[in-house]
Every structure is written in C-alpha cells, then in structure tokens.
Amino acid sequence: MVRSLTGDLLPCFLKIAVTEEGFCSAPSIIDSNSNGNPLYSKVINPTLSPSHLQDLPGFTRSVYRNDHALITPESHVFSPLPDWRNTLGAYLVSPAMGAHFVMYIAKMQESSKSGLPPMDVERFVFVLQGSVTLHNVSGIGQTLMVDSYAYFPPNSEHLFESYESATLVVFERRYAYLENHITEHVVGSTHQQPLLDTPGEASVFQLRKLLPTSLAYDFNIHIMDFQPGEFLNVKEVHYNQHGLLLLEGQGIYRLGDSWYPVEAGDAIWMAPFVPQWYAALGKIPTRYLLYKDVNRNPL
Ligand code: UGY
Ligand code: MN
Numbered sequence: 001m002v003r004s005l006t007g008d009l010l011p012c013f014l015k016i017a018v019t020e021e022g023f024c025s026a027p028s029i030i031d032s033n034s035n036g037n038p039l040y041s042k043v044i045n046p047t048l049s050p051s052h053l054q055d056l057p058g059f060t061r062s063v064y065r066n067d068h069a070l071i072t073p074e075s076h077v078f079s080p081l082p083d084w085r086n087t088l089g090a091y092l093v094s095p096a097m098g099a100h101f102v103m104y105i106a107k108m109q110e111s112s113k114s115g116l117p118p119m120d121v122e123r124f125v126f127v128l129q130g131s132v133t134l135h136n137v138s139g140i141g142q143t144l145m146v147d148s149y150a151y152f153p154p155n156s157e158h159l160f161e162s163y164e165s166a167t168l169v170v171f172e173r174r175y176a177y178l179e180n181h182i183t184e185h186v187v188g189s190t191h192q193q194p195l196l197d198t199p200g201e202a203s204v205f206q207l208r209k210l211l212p213t214s215l216a217y218d219f220n221i222h223i224m225d226f227q228p229g230e231f232l233n234v235k236e237v238h239y240n241q242h243g244l245l246l247l248e249g250q251g252i253y254r255l256g257d258s259w260y261p262v263e264a265g266d267a268i269w270m271a272p273f274v275p276q277w278y279a280a281l282g283k284i285p286t287r288y289l290l291y292k293d294v295n296r297n298p299l
Helices: 016-020 050-055
Strands: 068-071 085-093 101-113 121-130 132-135 141-144 148-152 159-162 166-174 186-189 206-209 219-226 242-248 250-255 258-263 267-270 276-281 286-293
Touching: 068 250, 068 258, 085 242, 085 267, 101 242, 101 286, 121 219, 141 148, 166 219, 166 286, 250 267, 276 286
Parallel strands: none
Antiparallel strands: 068 267, 085 101, 101 159, 101 166, 121 148, 121 166, 132 141, 132 159, 148 186, 206 219, 219 286, 242 267, 242 286, 250 258, 250 276
C-alpha cells in the first residue's frame, strides 16, 4: 500500500504516477501484459469485432434458443452417417430442435457412397465442394459440380458416389402428401434458374428458387443474393420454418430480439414466427441458401 496525495491508502497498481516516483517497490505488474500492450488497454480499446475472440479457447458464436439457432463452423461435430459409406455428417437442424426437417453437411471422402433416406422422406442435395456422380435407377451416371443440386421424391432409388471428395448440404423431410399431386426428380444448377420478383422487397435482393413452385412440392430452396449494404425490407414474421446456410459474404442477422454477426459457413434454424431480418455488410456480396416449407395448410 502507498499513501495518496490526499492521504488515502491505495494499492500500488492504482497509483502509476506515484510508483514512477519510486514510492512503490512491488515488482512492476502495471506496465504491460505479456503481449507488450499497456495493461488493461483492451478496456479502453475494446475489440469491436467478435471474430477477434475466435482465438479464445472455448469461444463460439453458436447459439441455441427455443425459436432459433445459429450454428457456426467451429461447433460442427461430424460422425459417420449411417447407411452412407466413407461419409461424415454434421446435423445442423433436426426435429430435436422443433424443426420438421433435417439439414446436414455430408463430407464424402474417397470412394464414398450415399445411403437412402427413410421411407416417405424426400431429399434435396446441393454440392458445396468437389463433385459427385449421381446414378439413376437405370444406372446412368451424371456429374454434379459445385452449385448443382438434385431433389428426390420420397421412396425414389438413387445413389451418389464420390471418387475423390465432395461436400454436400442435404435437406430431408417427411413428405406431406397431397391427393392427386406427385413431385418429380429434379436436377439443376443455381445459375440456370431465372431471377424472380420479390414482392414487398422493392427488388432489394435477388431471388432464385431451385424447385418448381407447383403444389406438389411441400418445400422450396431459395438462393438469395444481396449486395453489401442491402437489407431485407420486410421484418418478417411468418408461419414457415427456415434452414439457412450462408454461402458467401457477411452481415447481421436479426433473430427474435438478438442481432448476430454472421459470415459464410454459418447455419441458422428459424422456427415458425421468429422475427427475422438480414443486412449484408462488408465488401463482398452475400449469398444464402434457404429452406422454406410451402404449399401446405398449416392446420
Ligand atoms: O422468403 C422468405 O421467407 C425469406 N425472405 N426469409 C428470409 O430471408 N429470412
Ligand atoms: Mn423468411
């Protein structure tokens, strides 16, 4: 302890000026931290970007709430996908959260093969990295590259093979049958899909839909593109569920009362009626892929 100029007893480290004049003989813990920065300098120069905290062991931006979840890449946990060969999977959305669908990343390694979904479950697959060969029932192979996708109606035979490696994002859902309507097998590529109108959004973002919009389909997959600085006009609250994968760019996602910095690689689950809003920030455009259930009476 030292006595301050006003006569109070103070611990050494609070009176830098006094210690510099030699009153405090304790070893100096006051000048700098181990990085050579002034002690406590972070308090007055706070880290504004949470990504700097990524060096902190245990830090994650992932969040799990009852009406939304943000699952960031450092939280992905992969394990062998049952029924697939040489493939690791990380489920990012599942019914355990309250969702009626699953969304998972499948990492196909050398000489890998897909398995089939359970009975009455439809499947949508989008290639994120590498390429896969899709064999149809007659055994004919078709190569799907990055940005290509395929949809399989419930109970339809199909097989993916990867000879080197490939990463896929997969959506599956128990099909909601509708009398006199059936879905068909679809194969396509994002860039082949036309740009669509975005009512209520005054052309703020670009929208493509990867599946037909006809009644037979009980969900669609949207590809949404935003230039930096663009944001959703509508502060959406709706009955539909979403599973989202940010493919490129960064920005702020509002989910309920929380505002999250997000970037490419992040996955989001949105329960029905969760308030949702996005603004694209940074220097490059944002692209995200979005599952949305459609065409069915919510009753
Ligand atoms: O179509 C949608 O519901 C979409 N605009 N939602 C979203 O981007 N969160
Ligand atoms: Mn929405």
